[in-house]
Amino acid sequence: MHTVYILHSQKLNRFYTGYTTNLDVRMEFHTNSETRKYTYNADDWTIFFTVNCESKSQALAIEKHIKAMKSKAYIENLKKYSEIMEKLFEKYKSSEY
Template identity: 50%
Template sequence: MKHFVYILFSETANKYYIGETNNLERRLEEHLSHFFENSFTKIAEDWELFLKIECKDIFEARKIERHIKKMKSKKYLENLKKYPEIIKKLKEK
């Protein structure tokens, strides 16, 4: 089953959020409606999809999600979008 790593961005909070899911549309709606009461995304109302990475399965998605979070860098997130070859290399690891 396909999975996605997704990155959301809030202009008002000037923050990114990184997650993974097998149903991107549902997950975005959950973030926007504050479905999860203690979620980080509760800090803003204007989350938008910044980037999505389609993965072959949950294991690949979680590995990539962990890697991206470990980088702790807004510049890295922006470079992921700017240079798709970075994503290709992440999938090959």
């Protein structure tokens, strides 16, 4: 499964957006003090939101879109308003990538 995930750190009041095919393994990476990189600044990362995609290309396009928005409000609204994700799925249809 291709998953776009958004982590949140209450300590830093920041979000981290990433892509993976195995969320459990990826979370272990983010919480292991020896392997984490960007997420090394905090040890309280939790899964805020996940998006299951049809293909790797679709997932990477959605991840790129979310990162390009550079907005905490946008990320919070992804979780709050399902129609935003519906529009993203329409914009980044798997067959187009």
